[in-house]
Amino acid sequence: MTISACSAQDSRLPTEQFLRWSFDRPSSSNWTITTGNATRTPNGRLRVDFTESTVLLSPAGLRLDSQRYNVVMVRAKTWNDDDSMTLLWQLGSRVESMDVPIINSGEETYTYYFDLSQSPSWKMASPVQQIGLMPTRQGARGDMEIEEIRILPRTALLEASIRWGEFSRPEYLSQFAKILSVGGTGVGGQPLNAIAYWLIALGIAVVYLVSALRRSIPAWLRWLDSRALLVLCLVLWLALAARFGLDQWHTLQRDTALFAGKPMLGKQSALLSGTYRQFLGFAQETLPANSSVRLITNDLAFWMAQYYLYPLRISETALLYLVYDFPNGAEHFQFDSSAGTLVRITDQGERQIIGSGLVLVAQFDANGAIYEARQ
């Protein structure tokens, strides 16, 4: 499929200027995707629906001087089941790649930088003819809404902007994992912890040097003793604490958007995808209290169910089957009403019967249903 992108390039400019793409109006510079769907949204963004092997490809024939242009910037909003994005380019007959972590909030647009300045294969690939973007994990699914793509030369200003972006970006990657991580974020590929330890190690070296040369150094340098080292540690620690305060602020913003003003069911549903929470509520209303049920889903959300289902109890031997099929799951379920069998279809296409002699008790929606085994 071909997507028109509006580039900053004027046809009168040399090809090398062909370095910025936005998707707010049709143009002759075309991006393509190998499989799946891509649409232009009303607010001028490119929405790509990633399926198993989707790659978003730039127009061919870029003829980029990769020695000079060594940063690829992507401004996008993502919500997929992978936590990083890959940039692809070709070096001879080989496809080379680089990954960056992404924030799958699906709500805010973030700027991601592929810093290719240290990549020998990027430098050797000059002139680069085409680049591609895809989720890092093979088979990852989801959407990406791209506002802008640029290829830039690395400058001091850009460097500072990238570093600040890395330092101040929200760390909150996963919907459930609330571990607000100071060490997890980093600058220049180094975790903040590591940078702090390097500075402390430098401080130790200086203090040692000052102590060794105490008699031969000027008096104004002699304050550099172990107490100064402790003060340095405290300053770094405070800086990280302040940085963590920023994480907390991002978290609160995100959680306010997710939960504030919603009734309890709405808050709980915000933790789960699809209509899963509503389905569990439906099962509670439909089945007699204290019934035992067998829960069959294709997602980790299985483990939350026993809490929400109570007083229904989960048992491996129950005759009632609660089946919820998450659309994005790797495997799926199929009910054959004539044979009364429930079949699991694995991601390799294998079919396994997981229940027989079943009848439909209640259908919640296209994804969720309750069956009962008749003995």
Added chain:
Amino acid sequence: MTELRLAFALIIPLLAGWTALCLLVPLSGKGLGDQFPAHRTMPVLERFSVGYGLGTGILTTTMLLLGLLGMPLTLPIVSMATAGLILLMGIEAVRRKVRLWPVAEPRRWGAHLRIELVRRRPSAGMVLEILLAVGLLYRLVMVWAEVFLRPVFAWDAFTYWSLYAKVLFVEKQLPSQSYQITATGSLSSHPLHVIFLQDWFGLALDQWNDVLINVPFAAYYTALILIIYFGLRRSQSRLFALLFAFLASSLPLLVTHAGVAQGDLPVAYYATAASIYLGHWVTNRRVGFLVLSLVLAVLAAWTKAIGILVLVIILALLVLWVIRDGQVRAWRRLMRYVIPPVAALAAAFIVLRLASFPLPVSLAQRFAFQPDVIELYVRSLLMGGSWGITWGVFLLVTVICWRSLWSPRIFYAFLFTWTGVIAFLGIYLFLPQYHENMLNGTLLDRNTLTFAPASVYCMGLAIAERLRRSPGR
């Protein structure tokens, strides 16, 4: 109405804790075996912070006893039983002529305030204090705002802590051992304090509220920070106390657990408070502080199985104190206060056993030495996202402030934290089942959370001491 019910849920344990604390560490006058001069006792805010932890312990122990006696765990029964206990403690306080509320002395307070204002001219230190206080307030506001937004979300809460609390709330009695509900944990795998506490909030609110059952954990967080502040304030300047209270409040995993309905933060609270009051005992020799420390350590064991380690370390430090400081003569007197809580704990386990809950930790496990754990453990402490540079600085402070460590208060605080950290390493090194949990990242940071706030407290003591000394010493 919900607000009033929530206030009631918090006030009952606070009252129970306050009254019990007044018996141990009186506002002034004669405490448990000692005369407490006013300057040796506790400020009101610190009393609330310790009282909350003590009171929740009293409340949940009462609930356990009621459950074992076969009584239904309903709001009237639990409230009346706890109120009865508060009354009994109140009568004992009156009998001992222990005051239960500080007497307001406005004239003195006014004079104190005037002196403070005259003394405290604007300075860089004052600006720093204000900044740190604002930072601390920011942290607390963020934590409480989160708590009132977010429903239960964590794995362990869904599969164990909140799940069983919900079961208890619905069934109004102790679930039997045959009760099979969960795929990942059983009721016997941890002590029941946190489960009873969430149940209590459900009972008081008269509904199972997925958001408000997180409130007790934010209260633990707040109380812990205040205990660290007041613990440091006893021997350090306000600037240092604020600085390290702020740093403790900034431990990422601690903040995370302030809104997670699990046992990790409460056990960290009890461990930290137990070590701080052990330090007060060593310095002041007021038996009330010793008993308080032991009771808090017992409550740590009542909160999570790993709390048994806290109790063992506290007892070991007491033995060390007797040997190191040549306090053998004090030993008999000490034992009068050590034996009761230990015996109570042993009795509690026996009762639990009789109630067909197996012991929380089975020692009959296969031993296997796994040296690859060391690297993982060190990497997780130093480079993981849960602690920032806390443990790295702790290591450095131990080396740099070596000479400051020998004052009794600092010595026992450091020994407590280091023993905890090394004990965990030993557990991971030799017990394969923990090793597996460590490799998959489930347990390690949550276990070290038990000792992380205490490490910040230690550093507060040692760094302040070192910075006070002249260069080169």
